[in-house]
């Protein structure tokens with residue numbers, strides 16, 4: 001889908017309208033799949049959006065925001081600390097040297113894909129006396145450029161996670177193939193759901209495998225049809241970003257394939 005189809009939201013009313021429209025599309029996708037719409041959480045993604053516009057989104061009802069860059073997220077969380085019920089979810093790759101920041105401000109981390117990061121986060125969380133909800137990121141597209149564990153490595157990875165007592169493991173996250181063709185995108189979502197079903201049979205005590213974070217502005221309806229419990233939607237709520245996705249995922253294809 002072309003990003004030019006998403007006009008920029010400039011007022012509380014714009015945000016209300018966009019949030020309602022996305023929610024309605026989630027409900028419609030749930031109906032098609034005989035799912036309960038209450039089982040799908042909309043996570044608005046505010047990366048690159050400046051504070052003033054995020055405050056409008058807050059006024060329109062957003063209480064949970066996703067950001068993919070830790071530095072940017074941390075600065076925003078600090079600037080908007082007065083909004084005490086606003087919670088931040090980090091949805092992008094994390095380097096261990098930024099674990100300290102995440103441990104301070106985030107309430108969720110959706111891109112766990114290494115034991116080094118798990119260890120660093122756990123240590124920092126212990127120091128802060130906090131816990132963090134985490135999702136394990138899985139590479140379901142097979143693209144070498146994408147972060148996340150290959151599906152066949154997730155089972156043994158998850159078995160190591162009970163060692164990190166400050167991490168509350170909730171489920172899985174994926175980025176589908178960046179494509180406008182549902183025939184190529186849908187299998188990524190199916191793969192994540194099937195992986196979760198297998199893991200549910202074998203995860204150790206204390207590890208939950210309920211959440212499936214999948215779907216973005218261009219593909220969230222497909223993801224909901226395939227079982228998403230969290231959809232991460234940026235542009236359909238905030239408006240098109242000025243920079244292409246290749247800026248945020250350095251190796252992502254610059255045009256839909």
Ligand SMILES: *Cc1c(COP(=O)(O)O)cnc(C)c1O
Pocket residue numbers: 045047068091092175215216217218232233234235236248
């Ligand atoms: C930016 C981003 C999204 C949202 O993408 P939109 O096209 O703005 O809906 C979802 N997930 C991740 C990991 C992202 O970085």
